[in-house]
Amino acid sequence: MNEILSVVRLGQRGDGIAEAPGGDVFVPYALPGETVRAVRDGDRGQIVEIITPADSRVAAICPLFTRCGGCAAQHMSEGLYREWKRRQVVTALARAGVEAPVAEIVDAHGAGRRRVTFHARREGLGMLVGFMAARSHDLIAVPACPVLAPGLARAPAAAQLLANRLGGSNKPLDIQLTASEAGLDVDIRGHGPAGDKLRLSLTEAAERLDLARLSMHGEIIVERRPPQQRMGKAMVAPAAGGFLQATAQGEETIAGLVLAALPKVKRVADLFAGCGPFSFRLAERAQVHAVESDKAAILALTRGAAMTQGLKPIAAEIRDLFRRPLLEHELNAFDAVVLDPPRAGAEAQVRRLAGSKSGTVVYVSCDVGSFARDAAILIAGGYALEGVTPIDQFRYSAHIELVGVFRRAKKTELKT
Incomplete structure (x- = not known):
């Protein structure tokens, strides 16, 4: 059932919060000062129509915003966001x-995020690679992401090729890609140990993709160049899959x-x-x-x-x-x-x-x-x-x- 709600403030996750007789209602992508028509399910609401938009509402920079779960606040003006x-x-x-x-x-x-994790799993005959959809475990394909650093421009295509090589296991994968001064540093998780045949296939894929390093669960499959990061005076190659x-x-x-x-x-x-x-x-x-x-x-x-x-x-x-x-x-x-x-x-x-x-x-x-x-x-x-x-x-x-x-x-x- 549709309800008309008046949004008064933002919640910690970026949801608009409307005060209703039965308690607060959290409405994703609604902003303070807006009047919205929403479908309500308990304390959650889903926007059907923005009746009165707020002055602080701006156009999103990504066409996947509200579908992809990676971003929560592309609709906020700079002042409201900060x-x-x-x-x-x-x-x-x-x-x-x-x-x-x-x-x-x-x-x-700065120039954007230098690290990204794509999820991959079998869908029909192929491997679907992308991010989790907003508030869902569904995957949504992401051919490009505007918040990533230029060094990750090839990341979606690289993740797809690697997922295809690993698709035979039918296991859900996490493919972490990091931009380094030597190129992409990739760590794959979820597959389990790699046999000799798979190692050979992944090594060939690393050559084809010109990766700096490729690892699985932190175990190096091939390191073609040290994936170094500058830290003050030092040049450091972080551990495979390690924190950065x-x-x-x-x-x-x-x-x-x-x-x-x-x-x-x-x-x-x-x-x-x-x-x-x-x-x-x-x-x-x-x-x-x-x-x-x-x-x-x-x-x-x-x-x-x-x-x-x-x-x-x-x-x-x-x-x-x-x-x-x-x-x-x-x-x-x-x-x-x-x-x-x-x-x-x-x-x-x-x-x-x-x-x-x-x-x-x-x-x-x-x-x-x-x-x-x-x-x-x-x-x-x-x-x-x-x-x-x-x-x-x-x-x-x-x-x-x-x-x-x-x-x-x-x-x-x-x-x-």
């Missing part, structure tokens, strides 16, 4: 009882904020260090102790360090910081601590930090909720949250990242 993303950070901090100045959002899209910031500009922006917060330090712990995007830049001015649970990432970091001149020493440690966080006496050896955990945050490590004497903590987060929780722990332990900078490297998505800087107040002697 306000919506910043508000996510402000709201999450307020809910956790954390008070801190929140800067304006920093656009870190979504955009080159995003990495530069986050690293710049980290460095700006640490102008005069001698020893820094870089926790959840990955393959070293912060470690290498920090090592231009300080000794660094890099800690990461992924052995392949640490190997990439140490190789990059060995090949780079002009850096202060970087010590690397393989350690699961969720199960074995650095303890207070270990943390006390460092002037500052940088941490960039996954979405779950770093509660176990943060509790140890709260009891340490380290003067500064720079927390890079990809989840505002877990950051707010961990921030409250640090503040309770005597740190002050100096400020938070939201960073947008996932343009048109609901995803937001941030950098928070915590300082421990210096004890002052009481005057008599």
